[in-house]
Amino acid sequence: MDDKLRTFQVWDYVVFSCLFVVSSGIGVFFAVKERKKEPSKEFLVGGRQMSCGPVALSLTASFMSAVTVLGAPSDVYRFGASFVIFGVAYTFVVFFTAELFLPVFYRSGITSTYEYLELRFCKGVRIAATLIYMIQTILYTGIVVYAPALALNQVTGFDLWASIYATGIVCTFYCTLGGLKAVVWSDAFQMVVMVTGFLVVLVQGAMKAGGLANVWEKALDGQRLDVFDFDPSPLRRHTFWTVTIGGTFTWLGVYGVNQSTIQRCISCKTETHARLALYFNLLGLLVILACAVLSGLIMYAYYVSCDPWTAGQVQAPDQLMPYFVMDILGELPGLPGLFVACAFSGTLSTVAASINALATVTYEDFVSQCCSDLSNKAAAWISKGLCIVFGVCCTSMAIAAAYMGSVVQAALSIHGMCGGPMLGLFCLGIVFPCTNSKGAAIGLIVGIALSFWVGIGAFLHPASPLTTHPLPLSVQTCSANTSAINMTTSTPLLSSSPAPLTTDGSALDSWYSISYLYYSAVGYISTVVTGLIITAVLGGTDPTEVKPGLIRPVCNLFCFFSKRLRRKCWCGVDHDDEQCWDLGSTELGEDKCPPNGSSVFRMQETAAYANQAFVKDSQT
Structure with a gap:
């Protein structure tokens, strides 16, 4: 690939800038449109008058962050199309959210998801869960901003710090001005950008790779279409069972009871609209998943005999997708910028949803509890102030990530490690009527301890799962000046599992070798089992x-x-x-x-x- 193609041109910056301009404009529009509506409920939950269409697009956009846009194709390129089985997990997640959790949250009239925990258990459980959510969201959001910005910077020359600051400032700007309505409609626009960017890459990539028939043939020969592996071992990275079972627990923990998701659902005008938003959102999730998987297969067919990673043309797997885009679109003015806008659409939507959700839980769970006599105008101004505070926190976290080195990889797993115990806590309240508050509190503590033990232990003392190694890649036709084999050990920022090392087969090594998708399941099961045992010992709730x-x-x-x-x-x-x-x-x-x-x-x-x-x- 010509070095000239690796750098952004003027038209790329113009196209990319339009994403930020339009997103900011949406915030200004709703700030003007809703200026006479002062109550914080209007700002935080859109007056509970949203319709299902924009909410569905918003849910999909924020769920599919830039980590998915860049990381999923790379995963398919290296490990095969088993990633597509996540569609089964997404289906289970949406069904349980719509039929189990949403009716309880919607009918209770709450604004913060964690209000439920005080109604069902006690105030202490509510505060503990809120603090855990705030810490994990700030940390995860910072990584969501930093990781893709770094990958794009190293391949395209796109300025790292400019992209980080622009993301933080723009998200904070339209969240503060327009509230939840601005977040939802900006996400809807960004979802359109994501799909458009993917389609451009798919069309041009398929043409460059010799057509879809050739892509399919190359993927079949390269074992990339060996999707279904029914090995029940929990040590395998991606099998049918780890993806469907572990993936369901992982995403249900960060989706079904997550403030960011539930807040947009309860903003709908009726429960029917909220349910429809979730099911329409499932269609969006499957579309983005299909685009990501197909992009990975096309990328493999294009580089089937000259792998850029092995040849040392990229330094980490998460740079493969932007490298591929610059290779096939670099000569077409504006199109590389469109794909980068696609990646950053996922970032913007995730960050904006997180800022708004953090502001909501802080106001509802802390501010309104301490100052119950606030006027509507004061409540609205405090809510906007909180958006600014958390916008600064998330941007600062992204800056700090630049100095965290390999800790970034561990931070990406924290969302899953916290999600399982939180899911277990809400299930103790919703599914098990006998659970008492002490059982819930102790169950949460044990669940957090065990899920962090396995997650952080796997990071600090990585032991190789049996299938962590990628499928074969070739450098047979690489040119002489790029064919030097690069066995770099740099940690991929967007990777979801530890790098493989040898293991002596001990029980502790097996515990640390468990698939990363089971981290949430470990937290969920330990939380629920502990909570029920404590309840049985102390006596159930009247x-x-x-x-x-x-x-x-x-x-x-x-x-x-x-x-x-x-x-x-x-x-x-x-x-x-x-x-x-x-x-x-x-x-x-x-x-x-x-x-x-x-x-x-x-x-x-x-x-x-x-x-x-x-x-x-x-x-x-």
Whole structure:
């Protein structure tokens, strides 16, 4: 590849800049449009009047960060198309989110996901979960900004610090001005950019590689289409079971109970719109996944006899995709800039969603608890101030990542290591009505400890899983000046698993060799099992103290034939009156539910009705 093709040209910068200009313009638009609506609810949850279309696009864009855009094709290039099985995990994740978690969160009228934990358990559990979420989100968001910026800088010459500062400033700008509505509509625009960028690469790449038929033939010969591996060993990196089971736990932990996702779902005008947003979002996830996998296969077919990584033309696997883009699009003005805009669309959407979610949980879980008599105007200004604070924090974290070296790889796994215990905590509340607050708190502590033990232990003392090694790559036709083999040991920033080392076969090595996709499963199982054991020892929660709307009767799917069995499975909590599941079905001042709700929940219930009344009045 000619060195000239490795650098950005003027038109590339112009196309890339349009992404930031349009995103900022959306923030200005909603700041002007919503300037007369001061309440923080309007700013943080869009007045709960969003429709399913833009929310679905927003969910997809923020879920598919630049780590996916750059990392997934590289993974397919090196390990094969087994990455496509993540589509099965995505389907399970969306189904459980829509049918199990969303109804509870939406009907309770909460703004912060962690409000649920106080309603179901106690304030201490809520605060602990909120702090864990804030730390993991700031850390992860910083890495999401830094890692792709570094990969693009090393291949295209795109300025590293300029991209980091621009991302932080622009995201903070439109989040602060326009609130959740600006975030959602900016994400929708960025989703279009992501798909367009991928399509350009797919079309041009397929042409350069000799057509899709040739791509398929090369991938088949190179074992890249050996997708289904049913080996049950948890030590294997990507098998059908690790991806479907482990992937479901991993993404459900950072999706089904994550503030960033749930906040946009509860911003929808009805629960039906929220469910539709999730299912339409699934289509978007599958489209992006298909584009990423196909990009990896095309890249392999193009470099089948001259691997740039082995030949030393790139220093880490996460640079393969931008290198490929500059190779096939470098002579076409503006198109490399379009792909970089595609990658940074994932970054912008993830960062913006994180900033808005962090501001929301901080306001709802801390500020509003300490200052309950704030005026609507003061609440709105505090919410905007929090967006600025967290925008600075996330940008600072991205800068700090430049000095963290290989710790970056461990930071990328923290999202999964925290997600499993958090998922287990919410499941203890929603799925197991008997769980008490002490069981929930101790379960969370044990779950965090075990998931961090296996995750950090695998990073500090990596032992080789049996299939960490990539599939064969060739440098047979590389030119003389680039054919020197580069066996670099630099850690790929976008990699999801530790680099392979030898193992002596001990139990501890096997524990550290477990697939990274099972980190969340370890946290989930340990949290739930510990919570239930502590509950059994100390005694379960009195069923008269559990509001029916705080739990989800999933056992009714299996026990629908027996009312007595349903009641026994739900530890005596009555789910027969469906009006008690949906707070929105009860009018202000009229109590249709049994008198077993806690006073805290009654206060929340009244607040939810008052918010609905305000929305109706404002529309009038």
